[in-house]
Amino acid sequence: MCCAVTRTVSSGRKRRLQHDLPRPQRHHTPRKRGGCSNAVRADGQLGQCVVAARPGASVQAGIEHGARLLGCKPVEVIFTSGATEANHLAVRGLLASSAPERQRVVFSSIEHAAHLRLARALAQSGVQVDLIPVLGDGRLDLDAAAALMGPDVALVSLMAANNETGVLMPVAEVGALAHAAGALLHVDATQLIGKLPFHFAGSGADAVSLSAHKFHGPKGIGALLLRQGVPCATQTLGSQERGRRGGTENLPGMVGMATALELLYDIRAEATRQASLRDALEAGLTRALPETHIWCQQVPRLPGTSYLRVGQLSVDVVLQRLERLGVAASSGAACSSGGTTASHVLTAMGVAADDALAAVRFSMGRTTTLDDVNRLLRTLPPLLEPLLREEFLTAP
Numbered sequence: 001m002c003c004a005v006t007r008t009v010s011s012g013r014k015r016r017l018q019h020d021l022p023r024p025q026r027h028h029t030p031r032k033r034g035g036c037s038n039a040v041r042a043d044g045q046l047g048q049c050v051v052a053a054r055p056g057a058s059v060q061a062g063i064e065h066g067a068r069l070l071g072c073k074p075v076e077v078i079f080t081s082g083a084t085e086a087n088h089l090a091v092r093g094l095l096a097s098s099a100p101e102r103q104r105v106v107f108s109s110i111e112h113a114a115h116l117r118l119a120r121a122l123a124q125s126g127v128q129v130d131l132i133p134v135l136g137d138g139r140l141d142l143d144a145a146a147a148l149m150g151p152d153v154a155l156v157s158l159m160a161a162n163n164e165t166g167v168l169m170p171v172a173e174v175g176a177l178a179h180a181a182g183a184l185l186h187v188d189a190t191q192l193i194g195k196l197p198f199h200f201a202g203s204g205a206d207a208v209s210l211s212a213h214k215f216h217g218p219k220g221i222g223a224l225l226l227r228q229g230v231p232c233a234t235q236t237l238g239s240q241e242r243g244r245r246g247g248t249e250n251l252p253g254m255v256g257m258a259t260a261l262e263l264l265y266d267i268r269a270e271a272t273r274q275a276s277l278r279d280a281l282e283a284g285l286t287r288a289l290p291e292t293h294i295w296c297q298q299v300p301r302l303p304g305t306s307y308l309r310v311g312q313l314s315v316d317v318v319l320q321r322l323e324r325l326g327v328a329a330s331s332g333a334a335c336s337s338g339g340t341t342a343s344h345v346l347t348a349m350g351v352a353a354d355d356a357l358a359a360v361r362f363s364m365g366r367t368t369t370l371d372d373v374n375r376l377l378r379t380l381p382p383l384l385e386p387l388l389r390e391e392f393l394t395a396p
C-alpha cells in the first residue's frame with residue numbers, strides 16, 4: 001500500500017496537502033531575506049564559509065540567534081541528526097542520570113512510532129514503562145497521567161502535538177504533575193515547532209526534541225534542548241557538543257536549521273491562515289460528502305492538520321483519486337511487510353479498525369492556498385461519490 005502520494009500536476013506545481021511529512025529533499029536551505037552569507041550550496045558547503053571543525057563566528061552568531069528564537073540559551077542546544085536521535089538521547093540519557101530508586105519511565109500511548117519502539121526496547125531490557133492513555137476525542141487522559149506519577153518515576157516523555165491527529169498535548173499540566181512527583185519532563189515538539197509559537201524557557205519541559213525538516217529546514221539535523229544543569233548521560237561518546245553528543249558537527253545542517261528558524265516570521269498569523277484553510281476544507285468536504293467523519297475537530301489541534309475518513313472508503317482508494325488530481329495527502333495506517341495495520345493513535349482513541357483503515361490526513365503548509373482547497377473541493381467529491389454509493393449498495 002502506498003502511504004503517501006506526491007505527484008507533479010501538469011503545470012509542474014505540486015499541490016501538497018501533506019506538509020507534516022518530509023518534503024522531497026532539495027539541495028539547499030532557505031536563503032535569508034536580504035541575502036545571506038551562510039546559505040548552503042548544493043555541494044553542502046556554506047556559501048562563503050569554509051566548513052571547519054568548529055563553528056566560525058558567523059555560524060556561532062546564527063546558532064545563538066536560533067537559540068534565542070526557541071527561547072533557550074545557546075548552551076542548552078545539543079545538535080543531533082533529528083528528532084528520533086534527540087528523543088533517544090533525552091530518554092536514555094535522563095534515565096541513566098536518575099537516582100537508582102527512580103527508574104520508571106512514562107510515555108503517552110500516542111507517541112511517534114519510532115519513539116514507541118524505544119519504549120518497547122526499554123521495557124524488554126527490564127525498565128518499567130507505563131503508557132498514558134488518550135480519550136476518545138484524542139486528548140491525553142490527564143487523570144490517568146496523574147495516577148501514573150510516583151516517587152519511582154524518572155521522567156515523563158510526551159509529544160507536544162500528535163503527528164496524525166494534530167491534537168495538542170497538555171504539556172504544562174503534565175510538567176506540573178511530573179515535577180510535583182520529582183520527575184523530569186521530556187517533550188517531543190517536532191510537530192509543533194514552526195506551526196505554533198514555542199518558548200523553551202516557558203514550556204515547563206526539562207528537555208525538548210525538534211527536527212529542522214518540519215519547519216522547512218534541511219533533513220538530517222535536529223536538536224535536543226536540555227535545561228541548563230539537568231544531568232543527561234551522553235549516549236554517543238565524543239568531544240563534540242560539550243561532550244554531550246560525539247561526532248563531527250553537521251555545520252551546513254546547523255546553519256540551515258538556524259536560518260529556517262529565522263524565516264519563521266509571524267507564526268501566529270500563518271497559523272490563523274492555515275486554520276481557516278483547514279476549516280474550509282473540512283466544511284466543504286462534509287457538505288459535499290456527508291459521510292465524511294473528521295477526527296478531533298472539537299479539541300485544540302495544530303492549525304493545518306485535518307484527519308478524516310470518507311465513509312469507510314479505503315484510504316488507498318482515496319489517495320489514488322487524490323493522486324489523479326495531483327494532490328498529496330497521507331494515510332494514517334502503517335504499512336509493513338505483513339500488510340496494513342490501523343494507526344496506533346486511532347486505535348488508542350478506541351476507533352474501530354475498519355474506520356481507522358480509512359484514515360486520510362491532510363496537512364496545510366505555508367505554500368497552501370485557498371485556491372488549492374477550493375480546487376480540491378470542486379474535483380474530489382465527484383470522484384468519491386459514486387464509490388460511496390457502491391459501498392452503500394454492497395454493505396452487508
Ligand code: PLP
Nearest residue numbers: 082083084112163188190191211
Ligand atoms: N517525532 C515526531 C512527533 C515526528 O512527527 C517525527 C517525524 O515525523 C519524528 C519524531 C522523527 O523525526 P526525525 O525524522 O527528525 O528523526
